[in-house]
Amino acid sequence: MEFTLTTRHFQPTETLRNRIEKRMEKLDRFNSLIQHIEVILDLDGNMRKAEIVLKTKKNVITAKATSHDPYTAFDQAYKKLKSRLVKLDDRIREHNGR
Numbered sequence: 864m865e866f867t868l869t870t871r872h873f874q875p876t877e878t879l880r881n882r883i884e885k886r887m888e889k890l891d892r893f894n895s896l897i898q899h900i901e902v903i904l905d906l907d908g909n910m911r912k913a914e915i916v917l918k919t920k921k922n923v924i925t926a927k928a929t930s931h932d933p934y935t936a937f938d939q940a941y942k943k944l945k946s947r948l949v950k951l952d953d954r955i956r957e958h959n960g961r
Contacts, residue, residue, distance in 0.1 A: 864891070865899045872906040879904075879933055886941050893948055896920075896955075904933055913940040917948065924948060 866887050868880065875883075883902055890897060896919045905912040910929050913936035917924040924947045928939035 864897045867899070867901045868904075869901065870904045873904075875904060875933070879937070882934065883937060886937075890917075890945070890948070893952060896948075896952065902937070904937065911936045913937040915940050915944045917944060919951075922951060924951065 866884070868875070868883060887900055887902070890900070897917060898920065899918045901916045901918075903912075903914040903916070905914075910931060911933040912927070912929050913933070914925065914927045924944060926940045926943035926947065928936045928943065930936040930939065
């Protein structure tokens with residue numbers, strides 16, 4: 864699983880970078896599905912935007928969130944992504960009859 868962190872218009876703190884890396888490691892239980900994850904953090908005025916793009920062999924899952932705090936924006940996007948990834952995993956298991 865490849866992981867890329869991109870920031871626009873600001874430099875992330877070491878704490879934020881570590882938090883993001885730890886959360887991405889938790890997605891390892893879906894490792895057979897995931898090929899690449901890209902996290903994009905953007906500063907737009909006083910709002911922080913977080914976008915997570917997860918690519919599998921056949922699917923692309925995107926989750927976006929906006930907040931005044933970069934930690935909150937990332938956490939909200941991560942929560943959405945995890946929910947969508949669980950749904951995808953369930954659909955695959957149902958289809959394959961496992």
